Amino acid sequence: MSQKVVDILKEKFGSVVLETKSEHKDETVVVEASAWFEVAQFLRDDPRCDMQQMVDLCGVDFPDREPRFEVVMHLHSFRLKHRLRLKARVGDRDGEEATIKSVVPIWSGANWFERETYDLMGIEFDGHPDLRRILLYPEFEGHPLRKDYPANKIQPLVPFREGYEKLPPFDEFEGMSFGRQVFRSGKFD
């Protein structure tokens, strides 16, 4: 990881950088949630930072704090061989209004990571192309990685889906219909 990138960020963004720290050879920068996207964009495009890859994105829940959630992103530059942990804090104590801008336009790889964070932690990503649950099923209630979600909670059984996505057998006008038409017409005996 690199102290240099932290200094560049401080110099460029000033008061937006809320906090920086360095522990266990990892540099952390906490930025304001509103500047999340701009900082990320800068980190990728600036040749001194050159964060080509978003390695990981996740959320951490601190129910006693306000803002409650930390969105944590790990960045990596292959060329300069440095790493950075970028954080932003969102959400109130009830876990509402946890919204942050999506970084999918910057790193397309953030797509599933943001979906996962939305799924398990309930943080919404503004501008995400396809924000739906990824690891859990659509009927799941709540977000299990929040600290107030009991680990032994049992979810009700999912009733048979009515408005399901397209599943075979297909509608009359879909797919290889000619075989079925013959079958239904009764000519096939």
Add this chain to the structure above:
Amino acid sequence: MEPIDQELEEGELELPSQPMTLNLGPSHPAMHGTIRIVVELSGENIMNADVQIGYLHRGFEKMCERGSYSQVFPYVDRCNYASPMLNNVGFALAVEKLLDITVPDRCQYYRVILGELARIADHLTCNGAMAMELGAFTPLLWFMKGREMIYDIMEEETGARLTHSFGRVGGMAQPPSANFKAMVSAVIPRIRSILGEAEALLLQNRIFMDRLQGVGKISQADAIALGWTGPCLRSTGVAYDVRKAHPYLCYDRFDFDVPVGQEGDNWDRFMVRLEELRQSARIIEQALEQMPDSGPINVDDPRIVLPPKNEVYTTIEGTIQHFKIVMEGIKVPAGEAYGYTEGGNGELGFYIVSDGSGTPYRVRIRPPCFAITQALGGLITGLMIPDVVPTFGSLNMIGGECDH
């Protein structure tokens, strides 16, 4: 006998022009791992693909928040079950990073050797399964023969063939057994010869080459942006290997190469894995040579490492120490750390947040194949149904790891 279609009217025989939706999986004979791919077909061409994972989600991260740090090891075993030892070592290193400790030299070599054996088993499984799915059953059986030899070593060392739970914070569960070195050095040449045999079957095989070459191509820029690491990223020509770029354990003491591909297609991914097998064998041979025969395996810190059993039963200090570690867990100072190692599929990261108690506050696993699998939909769009099988196989998605 009359042909059956004679009575049909012409109009009924027209081929449908609407796209057809087809579900591949979650349980599909040609796919290892439960994953559902909903594809929209035009004829046999894939117009659109939606990859749905989560069938193996077991709440790994939530479970980790309930026990002590040592109780996480059985869970990480079940993440990448093709190479559990690498996960064990990866998690142990992340916690050790938080604790600011380094394991003794002998343990580092021990971890490297066991980890590289696990990597060999991982790549053998992946490449073998890939060949099998394309109809070449023999190489799979030969590769499995090699994996079996590795499992035998693992069983001898750890007591378990697959889910070892052998890593510990600050060391390993047991020191190497008496004939560890002899076993490993006997197995490595045999694995090399298996590789040669299987290569002779596959690499000149026209069918195998046609199904892999030029299929499932990805560009270097896309692979980087998508968060790819490991053999899949290296197949596009990026020589990034955590073992070389950010050496951990004692990887900087070994002489090994990082194989890269050029095209980023299935063939390159297959070949990169094949060459990595040889490089792993090289690392193991060097590590065997350098590894000291005696010396401590665990760090000398009674707050972290369990005392020997005879001390637990005979001394009060040992009993208390044992009790404290088992009941309260290892007290890890408050803070956070991201530990990353080269897993079977790429950069395996553990982001651990500690609140100073014996239970992790948050354990986040960064599974390499999660990032890799998210590219699958894009990779198979425009290809044909039969191309899904080798493309998916070459990504080596491991359900347990991808779905946490």
